[in-house]
Amino acid sequence: MSALLFYILAIGSVSCALLMILSKKAVNSAVALVGVMLCLAGLFAMQNAHLIAALQVLVYAGAIMVLVLFVIMLLNLREKGGLLTGRQPFIQVGAVVLLNGLLAPLVSDYVMAPTTGIALTDPATFGTVKGVGTMLFTEYLLPFEIASILLLAALVGAVVLTKNKKNSEG
Amino acid sequence: MNSMTGDLLETVVKIAFVIGLNLGFFAPMLGWVERKQSAVMQDRIGANRAGVFGFTFIGLLHSAADAIKLIFKEDFIPRGADRMMHTLAPVIAVVPALAAFAVIPFGGKFELAGHNVNLVIADLDVGLLFVFAIASIATYGAVIAGWASNNNWSMLGGLRSAAQMFSYEVTMGLTIIGLVMYYQSLSLVVIAEKQVDFWHWGIIYQWPAFILFLTCAIAENKRIPFDVPEAESELVAGYFTEYSGMKFIMFWTAEFIEVVTISALCVTMFFGAYHLPFISPDMLVSIFGGGDFGAIVAMLIGIGVFVAKICALIFLQMAIRWTLPRFRYDQVMALGWKIILPASLIWIFLTGLAILLGLMPTV
Amino acid sequence: MAIKIKKIEKGDGLTLWEKSYLPEIIRGLGITLSHFATNMKSLVDEFALGKGRDSRTIMTLYYPEEQPVIPPAYRGRPVLVSDKNGVEKCVACGLCEAACPPACIHILGGERDNGDRFPRSYVLDGSRCIFCGLCEEACPKEAIVMSDEWRNLCQYDRTKMIYEKETLLRSEAQVQKRLDFIRSNSFSRDRY
Numbered sequence: 001m002s003a004l005l006f007y008i009l010a011i012g013s014v015s016c017a018l019l020m021i022l023s024k025k026a027v028n029s030a031v032a033l034v035g036v037m038l039c040l041a042g043l044f045a046m047q048n049a050h051l052i053a054a055l056q057v058l059v060y061a062g063a064i065m066v067l068v069l070f071v072i073m074l075l076n077l078r079e080k081g082g083l084l085t086g087r088q089p090f091i092q093v094g095a096v097v098l099l100n101g102l103l104a105p106l107v108s109d110y111v112m113a114p115t116t117g118i119a120l121t122d123p124a125t126f127g128t129v130k131g132v133g134t135m136l137f138t139e140y141l142l143p144f145e146i147a148s149i150l151l152l153a154a155l156v157g158a159v160v161l162t163k164n165k166k167n168s169e170g
Numbered sequence: 171m172n173s174m175t176g177d178l179l180e181t182v183v184k185i186a187f188v189i190g191l192n193l194g195f196f197a198p199m200l201g202w203v204e205r206k207q208s209a210v211m212q213d214r215i216g217a218n219r220a221g222v223f224g225f226t227f228i229g230l231l232h233s234a235a236d237a238i239k240l241i242f243k244e245d246f247i248p249r250g251a252d253r254m255m256h257t258l259a260p261v262i263a264v265v266p267a268l269a270a271f272a273v274i275p276f277g278g279k280f281e282l283a284g285h286n287v288n289l290v291i292a293d294l295d296v297g298l299l300f301v302f303a304i305a306s307i308a309t310y311g312a313v314i315a316g317w318a319s320n321n322n323w324s325m326l327g328g329l330r331s332a333a334q335m336f337s338y339e340v341t342m343g344l345t346i347i348g349l350v351m352y353y354q355s356l357s358l359v360v361i362a363e364k365q366v367d368f369w370h371w372g373i374i375y376q377w378p379a380f381i382l383f384l385t386c387a388i389a390e391n392k393r394i395p396f397d398v399p400e401a402e403s404e405l406v407a408g409y410f411t412e413y414s415g416m417k418f419i420m421f422w423t424a425e426f427i428e429v430v431t432i433s434a435l436c437v438t439m440f441f442g443a444y445h446l447p448f449i450s451p452d453m454l455v456s457i458f459g460g461g462d463f464g465a466i467v468a469m470l471i472g473i474g475v476f477v478a479k480i481c482a483l484i485f486l487q488m489a490i491r492w493t494l495p496r497f498r499y500d501q502v503m504a505l506g507w508k509i510i511l512p513a514s515l516i517w518i519f520l521t522g523l524a525i526l527l528g529l530m531p532t533v
Numbered sequence: 534m535a536i537k538i539k540k541i542e543k544g545d546g547l548t549l550w551e552k553s554y555l556p557e558i559i560r561g562l563g564i565t566l567s568h569f570a571t572n573m574k575s576l577v578d579e580f581a582l583g584k585g586r587d588s589r590t591i592m593t594l595y596y597p598e599e600q601p602v603i604p605p606a607y608r609g610r611p612v613l614v615s616d617k618n619g620v621e622k623c624v625a626c627g628l629c630e631a632a633c634p635p636a637c638i639h640i641l642g643g644e645r646d647n648g649d650r651f652p653r654s655y656v657l658d659g660s661r662c663i664f665c666g667l668c669e670e671a672c673p674k675e676a677i678v679m680s681d682e683w684r685n686l687c688q689y690d691r692t693k694m695i696y697e698k699e700t701l702l703r704s705e706a707q708v709q710k711r712l713d714f715i716r717s718n719s720f721s722r723d724r725y
Contacts, residue, residue, distance in 0.1 A: 062309065493564075
């Protein structure tokens with residue numbers, strides 16, 4: 001049952017991702033990306049990480065992609081040639097693959113390494129709001145705070161960028 | 171019957187009940203309520219002509235007449251529109267509206283013939299987050315409808331709905347953090363169970379959260395006074411200008427079901443869910459002689475109370491909808507970002523302070 | 534000399550209480566809901582308790598089933614009034630014809646054997662009539678009054694809108710309300 005569900009979600013996410021890359025219309029790509037996000041959320045939920053699944057839908061599929069769509073609609077992007085034309089994209093894709101290949105061992109060493117303290121695999125609290133919350137505010141407090149400062153900086157930057165200089169002077 | 175098939179059967183029955191209640195009862199009834207309640211509020215009579223052999227049933231048949239008319243109407247897709255997206259948009263609008271009901275408990279937990287029946291389709295630990303996640307998906311219905319119609323009015327409506335719904339999603343999430351702190355849970359089942367005692371109903375300590383949440387929820391549903399995405403005096407009909415027939419019904423249904431969903435959420439979080447004041451479900455079971463019969467009666471009473479409370483809140487929403495004029499677009503955004511968002515942050519702070527000082531004992 | 538620009542601060546005229554919005558929303562809800570309550574009560578009184586039409590607070594009529602009550606001041610189709618014998622009161626003086634702004638009245642006078650004057654033919658062109666009521670005011674014999682008839686004033690065929698004397702004749706009882714009204718003070722006071 002769960003294997004079947006996994007394959008459905010996996011195939012769904014991969015095909016949505018392909019659709020996103022190959023689609024000629026920007027909006028279709030964005031909607032396909034939403035599909036990818038939803039399938040990923042389903043995969044998270046299958047791993048009992050309900051909180052992450054809900055947040056995945058709420059933040060990525062819900063909020064961020066709406067903004068992406070908003071921008072696409074605001075700029076009214078028309079049909080462009082497929083992205084996989086010319087040589088340049090291949091270089092980009094190659095670069096991304098290469099970078100991932102380089103970073104993967106580092107990331108996996110750091111992230112996947114068994115941590116001390118609260119057991120990551122404690123079945124009672126794993127994936128629950130309480131479990132993730134406790135983890136976030138004890139074990140991973142520093143990364144959490146750093147991320148929040150990063151977001152704050154982005155927020156301030158956005159305000160500065162959008163502020164009308166003429167009005168602020170006069 | 172082993173427990174696996176029993177669970178499956180139970181789930182199927184619950185899903186059928188919820189969908190039947192929404193699509194079969196609430197959606198057509200709300201069409202009638204909207205017409206008749208507005209009429210009575212405005213000293214009018216309201217639609218009363220549709221009838222069968224002279225029986226009009228106080229205008230109830232107008233919903234049926236509407237449905238029949240729209241089903242047989244031409245399904246029109248304008249030239250230059252994106253056919254696939256144009257068809258997809260109403261589906262995206264309806265499905266999340268229905269899916270949000272999966273985590274809302276509608277009757278409590280009972281033991282029936284040795285089988286534990288929990289009257290909620292999915293008892294999720296992150297129930298509230300699930301509702302918000304689903305609500306955020308509903309945005310795409312309006313946005314894609316606006317984009318796919320190849321119509322300037324639709325486009326503007328889609329843009330407005332994207333900005334408005336996104337803004338109010340953020341705010342809506344923050345408005346109920348205070349409530350979550352009070353109940354110490356995100357699970358709607360747990361929140362509902364904690365309101366057995368009348369003095370623990372959300373509205374008593376968390377009434378500011380209720381006002382803020384209701385405002386955000388109505389804005390999220392794009393109904394008057396927040397209906398700028400479809401403002402008929404400016405944008406013809408906004409994002410669904412180019413929709414007709416069944417697709418139009420689907421947008422209509424989605425709006426009505428969202429009204430029900432908002433009411434159900436408010437009932438679950440603020441008005442004691444399926445509980446009668448001062449009477450717990452266990453007391454009800456024992457009053458009706460205990461056992462299976464008592465459980466069934468208590469279950470039915472619980473469902474009835476829940477539906478009655480939903481109806482009362484629908485009445486309130488309709489009254490608001492027919493009382494207030496539409497906001498200007500900048501007013502909508504200013505209200506969301508400059509008033510409700512800071513107000514909910516202040517309320518989170520105050521709730522935290524009150525809990526810390528012991529003024530608001532958590533349940 | 535530079536022109537001094539005077540800036541006028543134009544407030545929205547709202548008090549702080551009104552600007553806080555929520556109390557005003559609640560007040561608005563109070564108004565609409567009180568209307569709802571009174572109207573619901575009246576509807577229940579009328580249809581469930583059978584107290585009848587008078588208890589209704591909603592002014593709308595269930596039109597074809599319920600007919601509107603036409604007030605006496607209403608100016609419908611001008612009609613000729615007959616006396617007790619069923620003969621028109623009109624003496625064919627021609628004052629109404631002269632007073633009529635759109636000239637829709639055409640009278641052909643005649644004389645009876647006893648010397649009374651009477652209209653040999655009295656034609657009122659309904660397609661020209663503007664329902665001003667000047668004919669009624671001009672008439673010295675109360676022979677033409679504005680009735681409360683408002684149906685069939687419009688026709689697809691213009692010839693059907695030209696009324697002859699016979700079709701315009703009404704008994705005094707039929708237009709009694711209008712006669713009472715034009716004899717009353719309120720009618721004359723409003724005019725002169």
